[in-house]
Structure formats: structure tokens, C-alpha cells
Amino acid sequence: MNNTASVVIIGGGISGCSIAYNLALKGVKDVIVIEKEYLTSGSTGRCGAGVRMQWGTELNCRLAKYSIEFYEKANEVLQYDGDIEFKQGGYLIVASTEKEDTQFKKNIALQNSLGIPSVYLSPKEAKEIIPHMDETKIISATFCPKDGHLNPFLATQAYADAAVRLGVKFMKYTTVTGIKVENGKVTGVQTNKGFISTPVVVNAAGGQSKLIGGMVDVDIPVYAERHQILVTEPVNPIQNPMFMSFSLNIYCQQTPHGSFIMGRGDANEPRDLRVTSSWHFLEEMAQSCCELLPLLKDLRVVRQWAGLYCMSPDRQPIYGKADQVEGFYMATGYSGHGFMFGPVTGVVMAETILGEKPSLPIDKLGLDRFEKDELLFEPSVV
Amino acid sequence: MLEKTGVATEQDLAKAIPTKERLAKGPVAIIECFQRIPCNPCYTSCKRGAIKEFEDINDTPEINFEICNGCGVCVSNCPGLAIVVVDESYSNEEALVKIPYEFLPLPVEGSFVTGLDREGKPVCRAKVMKVLNTKAMDRTPLITLAVPKELSMTVRFMKHHDIYSDNTFICRCEELTLGELRELIRKGYNTIDEIRRISRAGMGPCQGRTCRQLIMQELAAATGKKMSEMPISTFRPPVKPIKLGTIAGGERGE
Numbered sequence: 001m002n003n004t005a006s007v008v009i010i011g012g013g014i015s016g017c018s019i020a021y022n023l024a025l026k027g028v029k030d031v032i033v034i035e036k037e038y039l040t041s042g043s044t045g046r047c048g049a050g051v052r053m054q055w056g057t058e059l060n061c062r063l064a065k066y067s068i069e070f071y072e073k074a075n076e077v078l079q080y081d082g083d084i085e086f087k088q089g090g091y092l093i094v095a096s097t098e099k100e101d102t103q104f105k106k107n108i109a110l111q112n113s114l115g116i117p118s119v120y121l122s123p124k125e126a127k128e129i130i131p132h133m134d135e136t137k138i139i140s141a142t143f144c145p146k147d148g149h150l151n152p153f154l155a156t157q158a159y160a161d162a163a164v165r166l167g168v169k170f171m172k173y174t175t176v177t178g179i180k181v182e183n184g185k186v187t188g189v190q191t192n193k194g195f196i197s198t199p200v201v202v203n204a205a206g207g208q209s210k211l212i213g214g215m216v217d218v219d220i221p222v223y224a225e226r227h228q229i230l231v232t233e234p235v236n237p238i239q240n241p242m243f244m245s246f247s248l249n250i251y252c253q254q255t256p257h258g259s260f261i262m263g264r265g266d267a268n269e270p271r272d273l274r275v276t277s278s279w280h281f282l283e284e285m286a287q288s289c290c291e292l293l294p295l296l297k298d299l300r301v302v303r304q305w306a307g308l309y310c311m312s313p314d315r316q317p318i319y320g321k322a323d324q325v326e327g328f329y330m331a332t333g334y335s336g337h338g339f340m341f342g343p344v345t346g347v348v349m350a351e352t353i354l355g356e357k358p359s360l361p362i363d364k365l366g367l368d369r370f371e372k373d374e375l376l377f378e379p380s381v382v
Numbered sequence: 383m384l385e386k387t388g389v390a391t392e393q394d395l396a397k398a399i400p401t402k403e404r405l406a407k408g409p410v411a412i413i414e415c416f417q418r419i420p421c422n423p424c425y426t427s428c429k430r431g432a433i434k435e436f437e438d439i440n441d442t443p444e445i446n447f448e449i450c451n452g453c454g455v456c457v458s459n460c461p462g463l464a465i466v467v468v469d470e471s472y473s474n475e476e477a478l479v480k481i482p483y484e485f486l487p488l489p490v491e492g493s494f495v496t497g498l499d500r501e502g503k504p505v506c507r508a509k510v511m512k513v514l515n516t517k518a519m520d521r522t523p524l525i526t527l528a529v530p531k532e533l534s535m536t537v538r539f540m541k542h543h544d545i546y547s548d549n550t551f552i553c554r555c556e557e558l559t560l561g562e563l564r565e566l567i568r569k570g571y572n573t574i575d576e577i578r579r580i581s582r583a584g585m586g587p588c589q590g591r592t593c594r595q596l597i598m599q600e601l602a603a604a605t606g607k608k609m610s611e612m613p614i615s616t617f618r619p620p621v622k623p624i625k626l627g628t629i630a631g632g633e634r635g636e
Contacts, residue, residue, distance in 0.1 A: 038576045045579055153579040233587045233623060257582070277619050286629035297627030302587050303618045 004197045005032040005169075007353065008189045010176050010212055011204035013044035014152065014339050015331045017159035018346025019202055021078070024166035026350055031168045032198075033160075034191060036175050036208075040156045043206040044339055046275070046307025048229055048263050049155075050242050050253055051340035052091045052147035053116045056107050056379040060316070060337075061114050062360055063344045070343035071150055079165075080158035084150050087256045090241035091147035092121075092129050093380075094138040097247050101139045103379055108142055118144035130243055132295035137248070147242065149253055152339055159346070179215040179328075186216070186327030200353060202329045204345075207273060207308030209332035218322040221370050222312050222333045226269040228281040230304040232296075234258030243293060246380060250288045252296075260299060262289055265336075265381075275306045309336040314375035317341060320352055320366040329353055330367060335381060389500050390414050399535060400447040409452020409469035409478070413443050414500075414538075415462060427459035454514075457482050458522040468534050477534035478511060483525045488513050489542065497529050497537040506533055508540060552600070553593035555586020563597060567604045574598060574615045584615060587623050 006028055009016045012035025020033045035041070051068050055061045070077070071086050095101040104120065111118045119142065126141035127133060160170060171193065178190040179201055188197040203212045207224035235258050242253035252262035264285055282304055290297045312318055312333030322328040331349050334341060348358040364376060384390055390398075394416045404410060411432070413424065418440045425433045425443060432449035433456065452467045457480060467480040479497075489495050489510045497508035508527040515523035529537045548561030558581050571577050574584075574597050583597060584590030594615060602609045620629075 038573060038579075040579060041575070157580065231585075232626070279619075282620065282629055283631075286626045287631070289626055290630040297630065298625055300587065300623035300625050301620055301629065302589060302623050303585065304620065305616075305618055 003194065004030065006030045006198065007032070007200040007202060008196055008198045009033045009202040009204055010189070011035065011042065011206060011209075012039040012156075012160070012170065012172065013042050013204065013206055014040075014156050014159065014342035015044075015206070015334075015345045015349075016202070016204040017156050017163060018342045019204060019331060019349045020168045020346075021159045021163040021166065022346035022350035023353065024163055024168050026354060028350075028354070029167060031163075032196060033163070033168060033170045034174050034176055034189070035170065035172050038172050039160055039170070040153050042208070043307045043310070044152050044156055044342075046229070046305060047152055047336075047339045048251060048253070048261055049152040049339055050091065050147070050149050050244075050251065052093075052144065052242070054091055054093055054107065054111060054118050054142060054144045054147060054380070056103065056110070057316075057376055058110060058114065059361070059364065059376060060378055061111055061116060063317075063341050064337075065114065065116060066347075066360060067341055067343040068146060068148070071148075071155070074155065074158060074343070078158045078162040080154075080161060082154055082158070084155040084158050085256050086148060086150040086155075088146055088148035089239075089253070090129070090143055090145040091244055092126055092141055092143050092241045093244045093246075094126060094133075094141040095247070096138050096245060098139065100247050104140060104142050107380065111144070116144060117146060118142050129241060130239055130293070132238065133243065133293055134291065137292055138245075143241065149242065149255060151255075155339075155342070159342075176212065176215070179212070181216050181325055181328075184324070184326055186325060198327075200327045200329065202331060202349065202353070204331045206332065206334075206338065207310050209310055209330065213322075213330070216322070216325045216328050218324055218328060218330075218367075220318065220330060220332060220367065222310050222318070223271050224273050224308040225271050225311050226274055226306050227263060227265060227309050227336065228269075228277060228285070228304060228306045229261060229263040230282060230285055230301050232260040232299040233302050235260075235299065238295070239293075245292070248288060248292060250285075250292060252289060252293060259302075260296060264288060273308065275308065277304045277306055281306075309334075310338070311335045313370060315378045315381050316376050317345070317365055318367055319345070319348060319362045322367060335378075337381075384416055387501075390416055395535075404447045405468065405470040405534075408471045409454075409467050409480075410447050411445060411450050411452060411454070411456055411465055411467050413445055413456075413460075413465045415442050415460075415464040418442060419462075421461065423459045423461065424456040424465065427455050429453075429455065452480075454480050454524055458519040458524055463522070466538060470531060470534055472528065473531075475531055476528045477531045478526050479508075479529055479534060479537050480512075480524050480526045481539060482522045483540065484522055487542075488515065488523055489525060489540065495527070495540045495542055497527060497533065498539040498541060499536050500538050502539065504541070505536055506530055508537060510540075552596045553581075553583035553586065553590075555588050555593075556582040556584075558583040558593070560600070563600055564604070567601060572601065572605055573613055574601060575613065577601075578615055589618070589621065590615065
């Protein structure tokens with residue numbers, strides 16, 4: 001194995017691979033990505049893989065817009081020999097409470113001001129977009145045709161393949177057991193396959209990122225929360241956009257492959273890094289789905305699984321360096337939208353590590369915002 | 383060279399092969415036994431007395447082709463599987479070659495197999511004319527193959543056609559072929575979880591009931607690892623596909 005690196009990235013999900021690719025693209029040599037299992041084995045490979053520009057804060061809108069515009073051209077830019085299966089069927093986000101409806105009107109104004117082509121719809125107009133939905137359960141909806149879905153395994157692989165061509169080394173099935181710090185500076189990473197000296201470590205470990213922070217005594221105020229998803233058998237295309245509701249607690253989309261993927265949040269989910277499945281989820285998910293999208297009741301569920309949301313106090317990512325330890329960087333705390341932010345994560349993290357001015361103003365997303373109590377609460381999260 | 387390669391030389395064979403005239407008359411045993419070992423069941427099993435009595439049990443057999451009628455009893459009695467019966471009178475184009483075959487599965491009469499030469503190289507397509515497997519043969523069945531006449535002195539064994547090809551489906555739900563699977567393994571996806579995620583194999587309605595084992599076998603063959611030492615993929619609920627409406631409580635069984 002290589003025993004020296006200029007940058008070691010911990011985590012082989014979309015964030016780690018995107019950061020590695022962007023560093024190598026900027027000419028950084030000897031970048032190593034360490035992955036405990038295989039690429040996408042953590043949250044990336046378990047996510048719903050929807051991507052949307054419809055957010056409630058300016059920064060999230062901009063981060064998402066940047067990423068989606070990258071995904072639109074990712075096959076070409078990354079010179080991928082496969083297809084990341086990006087389908088822009090839009091997101092139809094429905095409101096079922098007055099409070100939500102008011103928020104959506106604000107969101108649309110914000111989104112439109114940033115060039116996001118979202119529109120406000122009546123229940124009847126919403127039903128034209130998803131005819132099999134029960135429009136009597138909603139007050140209004142918003143729709144953005146640029147939102148969509150892509151294959152998280154292939155998108156990550158596209159980044160990884162491009163990174164490998166630029167000289168990045170990937171160490172799969174390798175576990176980080178410690179990070180060496182001398183005189184307040186990172187000097188290396190200890191793994192179960194040996195020690196790697198490096199001045200820079202990037203924590204892109206998703207649900208495990210708090211553990212990684214603990215290795216250098218940096219307290220990252222995140223926790224891993226289990227979220228569950230199910231997938232049905234594939235059928236002919238009947239639903240173009242993602243159907244989503246924050247108040248009714250559901251997201252449900254048909255992938256280009258034909259299967260329906262749906263999930264929901266639950267405040268009672270365990271926070272102990274468990275990724276087991278529960279019957280409870282299956283029952284509640286099926287009930288929500290049958291109530292709101294009754295046509296889907298005859299679809300068979302073939303599989304359910306779980307992944308970890310890495311929740312931050314304000315449901316926003318944590319980007320940047322740790323002030324206490326020189327050379328320790330974080331890209332974590334996505335609170336369920338790390339996959340869709342993958343492209344922008346790679347760009348802004350590579351810029352930050354190289355001391356350049358980030359393309360987007362991520363200075364507000366640093367770890368120090370929690371000490372200063374300058375949280376940027378995101379209202380629109382499932 | 384027989385001692386080194388296990389393959390009879392032309393000089394060896396010259397002594398063992400009957401004349402063209404005898405071959406044209408009908409079935410005859412050809413004993414390709416060239417090493418002196420203490421062994422004589424060919425002689426003891428031949429009821430016609432075509433195989434000469436051994437003076438020394440280490441002698442190699444001597445056969446009188448004019449007495450031999452190609453009955454084949456010696457073929458299944460030879461522990462060394464060194465005897466075949468060749469019948470060049472079968473037809474103008476084809477000859478019959480009767481071989482001992484101790485592998486399972488036995489070929490099916492009427493099916494086609496691959497004819498192999500003495501080195502085990504495939505040389506022709508051969509039709510299985512007869513499969514004889516009586517108790518007296520003591521688990522050395524005789525397979526009669528129809529082969530091109532010019533190969534009657536070449537074909538000495540058979541193998542089944544390869545059951546799999548690159549186009550064989552490994553995952554029937556998601557339509558992953560063996561060729562595609564091998565390409566993924568070649569690219570470095572060397573655990574079943576990686577293959578599942580990149581190809582969707584095993585992710586369909588049957589949840590890998592067929593392909594899980596097949597992918598594992600292929601991975602084991604490619605990596606040289608034992609299947610028992612390889613990580614297996616996760617079994618996820620609900621195991622059997624269930625309708626959303628049923629889970630939601632809208633439908634009940636008896």
C-alpha cells in the first residue's frame with residue numbers, strides 16, 4: 001500500500017468520491033480514498049436518490065441547483081462509460097396544512113428569484129401531473145420540472161472512475177482505526193491495513209462521521225438517524241415526477257427502471273448506527289402510500305432497507321475545516337440530502353482544502369456556526 | 383512419451399488398430415493398453431475367447447480381431463477404461479464409437495455432445511446413440527456415439543456441451559447475463575454486494591433466489607476463494623413480494 005498521501009478522504013460515498021475527483025482535477029497528486037466496505041456501501045447506496053432544487057433557504061437552493069446542473073452533464077464531464085440514469089421528471093411537493101401552504105409561497109418566490117423554474121399549483125393542477133393522486137388530501141402543491149432522480153451507485157462509480165483516471169487511489173474494505181495528530185496538526189491515518197502519513201484528512205464518513213471526529217477530539221454535533229425505504233417490483237412508467245409531502249411524511253417516485261421507491265421519516269427511529277429494517281415502517285409507509293396514491297396498492301413490495309441520515313442541528317451540511325486541528329476537514333451533516341449535494345460538495349471542499357475562495361458561500365456552513373449559534377434552519381426536509 | 387503425457391503414440395496405436403477390412407465388417411474392440419501392469423479382466427470377461435490368455439499377468443492384452451464381435455463386455459470390465467468398440471459399418475458417413483463413461487450426469491440418448499480426442503481436445507459434435515448402464519457393468523456405463531467416419535480412430539471420449547454461454551441469464555429478474563457478470567468481475571467488482579448494486583442483479587421480485595448462488599459460484603471461480611469464505615449479500619424483508627394494499631391492511635387472507 002501507499003504509505004504517504006497528500007490528502008486522505010475517509011468515506012467512499014458520493015461526497016468522498018466527488019471530493020477526490022475535484023482535488024485530482026485541480027492537480028492534487030496522491031489522493032487516497034479509504035472506504036470501510038465498498039463504494040456506496042453507506043448512506044449513498046441506501047438513499048432515495050432524488051434530487052431537487054426546491055428548498056427553503058437560499059443557500060440550499062443554490063447548492064442543489066449547482067449539483068443538479070452538474071448531474072445534467074455528468075456522463076460527459078466525467079467521461080463515464082455507463083449512464084448515471086438521470087431522469088428529470090420533476091418533484092411535485094404537496095401542502096396539506098395552511099402553515100405549509102404559506103411556506104411554499106415563500107419558497108417559490110425565493111426559488112424563482114434564484115432562477116429555479118418552480119411553480120405554485122392548485123390541487124387540480126397537481127392532479128394533472130400525477131393523475132393517480134388523491135388531490136382531496138392537499139391544499140396546494142409546488143412543482144419544479146428540473147428536479148429528478150438518478151442511480152446513486154452509478155453516479156458514484158462515475159466519479160470514482162474519473163478519479164482513478166486522474167490518479168486517485170481507492171482502498172476498499174479498509175477501516176480507519178485512528179488519526180494521528182502532532183502539535184495540533186494531522187500527520188497520518190491509521191488503518192487496519194497500515195499507516196498512511198498525510199497532512200490532510202477529510203471526514204466524509206456520513207453516518208460514521210461523528211466517530212471519525214472523535215478520533216481527533218473534534219466534537220461534530222451530528223447524530224446518525226435511521227431512515228427506511230422500500231422498493232416495489234418494476235412496472236411500466238405511470239408516474240413521472242417525485243411525489244413528496246413534508247406534513248404527510250412521504251416521498252414516492254418511480255425510477256426510470258420502473259420500480260417505485262418510497263420512504264418517510266420517523267422521529268422515533270434509533271440513533272445507534274443500526275441499519276436494520278422494521279415492520280412498523282412497512283405498515284405506515286404502505287398506509288400513507290395507499291391513502292395518497294391509491295393506484296399503487298396493487299404493487300408488490302420486493303425489498304425494504306435502511307440507511308443513516310447524518311443529522312445536524314439545523315439540517316444543513318457542515319463544510320470546511322476544524323479550527324482545533326490543522327488539516328482536518330469535514331463534509332458531513334447532510335441530514336438526508338448528501339447525495340443530491342454530491343457535485344457541489346466536491347467542488348467547494350476541494351477549493352477549501354486548497355485555500356481558494358469557494359464557488360458558493362459555504363462559510364456559513366462551517367462547524368463554528370454551532371458555537372456562535374448562527375444556525376440556518378432548513379424548513380423543507382423529510 | 384505415453385508415460386509422460388498419458389497419450390498413446392502412433393507407434394503404440396499401430397499395434398492396436400485392426401485392418402481397414404476388419405473395421406469395415408462391423409464392430410470390433412480396440413484395446414489401447416500399452417503399459418505392463420498386473421491386470422487381466424479383459425481376458426477373463428471375454429466369453430468368445432478373442433482375448434488371448436495371459437502367460438504373465440503383467441502382459442499387455444492380445445486380441446484376435448477375427449473372433450471379436452464387438453460385444454463390448456470387456457469395455458466396461460477394463461479398470462483402466464482403455465478399450466473402445468468401433469463400428470465403421472454403421473453408415474457411409476458415420477462410425478459408432480462405444481466408450482466407457484464414469485461421470486454424472488450421463489448423456490441423454492438422442493442428444494448431442496462434444497467428441498474428444500485422446501488428449502481431451504474437442505474434435506467434433508457427436509450424437510449419443512445409446513446409453514447402457516446395467517448392474518453387470520458395475521457403474522461403468524457404455525455410451526455409443528455416432529461420429530464422422532474419418533474420426534473413428536480419433537474420438538475416444540466425450541463431454542457435455544457447455545451449458546452456459548455468455549448469453550445465459552444469471553439474474554432472470556434483472557436480465558444480467560453471464561457475459562456481463564464476468565465483465566463486472568473483470569472490472570474489479572469482486573463481492574456479491576458490489577455486483578448487486580452496480581448491476582441490480584438479485585434486486586428483482588425474486589430477490590436473488592436463483593442468481594445469488596450463481597454469482598457466488600462465478601466469483602469463487604474468478605477469485606479462487608471458497609464460497610464459504612466469501613461475504614454473502616444481505617437478505618432483506620419482506621422476503622416474498624407483498625402488495626402495498628395488503629401491508630396497509632386492506633386485504634386479508636383466509
